[in-house]
Structures are given as C-alpha cells and as structure tokens.
Amino acid sequence: MDPFLTAKPDFLWEYLADIAADPSNPARVVTLATIDSEGLPQARSVILREAAPWALTIYTDKRSPKVWQLKQQHRAQVLLWDREKRWQLRCSAKAEVITEGPETEQLWERIKDTHAAQDYLTPQAPGEVLDINALAQEVPQFAILRLHLTEIDWLELRREGHRRQRLTPEGVQALVP
Numbered sequence: 001m002d003p004f005l006t007a008k009p010d011f012l013w014e015y016l017a018d019i020a021a022d023p024s025n026p027a028r029v030v031t032l033a034t035i036d037s038e039g040l041p042q043a044r045s046v047i048l049r050e051a052a053p054w055a056l057t058i059y060t061d062k063r064s065p066k067v068w069q070l071k072q073q074h075r076a077q078v079l080l081w082d083r084e085k086r087w088q089l090r091c092s093a094k095a096e097v098i099t100e101g102p103e104t105e106q107l108w109e110r111i112k113d114t115h116a117a118q119d120y121l122t123p124q125a126p127g128e129v130l131d132i133n134a135l136a137q138e139v140p141q142f143a144i145l146r147l148h149l150t151e152i153d154w155l156e157l158r159r160e161g162h163r164r165q166r167l168t169p170e171g172v173q174a175l176v177p
C-alpha cells in the first residue's frame with residue numbers, strides 16, 4: 001500500500017524504529033537543529049536511537065552545548081534524509097532532557113561495557129578547549145534527549161512528481177512540494 005494514500009502517520013513509527021535499529025542504515029544519522037542563547041541556529045549530526053509514536057530518542061553527553069540550549073529553548077528540529085526512499089522528514093519537536101532516573105540507569109547498564117561508553121566518560125565537555133592533563137570522568141555524563149514531535153513535514157522526491165505532506169497528531173494535509 002502506498003503510504004501517501006493511507007494519509008495516516010502510523011506506518012512512519014515502524015519505518016523510523018527500523019532505521020534506529022539498523023546501524024548500517026545511513027538514514028540513522030540525522031541532523032538535530034537547536035537554537036542557542038543568541039537565537040542562532042545550531043545543527044549537528046546525531047544518531048537516531050529509538051522511535052515511537054510522536055517521539056524520537058537521541059543519546060548525548062549532558063555537558064554538551066546542545067543540552068543547555070534545549071534546556072533554555074526546548075523547540076528543536078530533527079531532519080532525516082533517506083536516500084534510498086528519497087524521503088526527507090523534517091520533524092519539529094519539543095525536547096525533553098533526561099539526565100537521571102531509571103531510564104538513564106538502565107541505558108548505562110546496557111552500554112557501560114561497550115566501546116560507546118567512552119563517549120560519556122571524556123575528561124572534558126564537548127567543545128571545550130582541549131586540556132591534555134584533564135582527568136577522565138568516573139561518573140557517566142549521559143543524557144537522553146526525547147523529542148516529542150509536534151509536526152512532520154514529509155517530502156518525497158519522485159520522477160512522476162514530488163509529493164509533500166504535513167502530519168500532526170490532529171491530522172494530515174497535502175502540501176505543494
């Protein structure tokens with residue numbers, strides 16, 4: 001069934017969850033855009049870790065600038081480009097920053113003995129001027145970014161004519177591409 005014709009976003013959650021679960025899928029590297037304290041845009045690549053209805057999850061270092069940007073201004077966008085499907089998903093969201101509690105503890109238990117654990121134990125915060133004498137952290141500097149989606153702008157590039165839809169929890173609207 002052509003997902004565009006069903007006019008329901010339900011299939012998208014499974015599609016996004018499959019991307020998140022597949023490290024070989026290039027679409028798993030998404031762009032997260034935030035707004036800094038001067039009102040300027042800040043975009044960077046991050047890995048899409050989980051997807052559920054109207055929620056995307058990203059892991060990060062809680063000392064990173066994106067975390068305090070999102071604490072000050074929780075509006076954000078996640079941009080995904082799926083080269084194979086020729087789909088662009090521009091997901092507007094309100095971000096929730098989770099730095100403690102059972103969810104972070106369970107995740108840390110899962111990754112603490114993996115190579116990825118080192119990312120959350122670096123001596124200094126991401127973006128700081130390098131100090132070669134700084135000591136490694138003993139406590140993981142782990143944060144979960146849960147992006148609660150408010151709107152998805154979905155563009156499909158096709159030879160027969162591009163297609164675009166705006167999806168919100170309230171419904172779906174076809175747009176001029």
Ligand SMILES: Cc1cc2nc3c(=O)[nH]c(=O)nc-3n(C[C@H](O)[C@H](O)[C@H](O)COP(=O)(O)O)c2cc1C
Nearest residue numbers: 029044045046047059060061064065066067126127
């Ligand atoms: C392919 C790729 C994947 C990345 N994945 C993540 C990620 O999942 N989480 C993260 O915090 N940073 C990730 N980074 C690093 C960020 O792009 C960024 O450099 C870092 O998080 C600092 O961002 P900030 O200074 O805006 O907070 C990734 C970078 C690349 C190139």
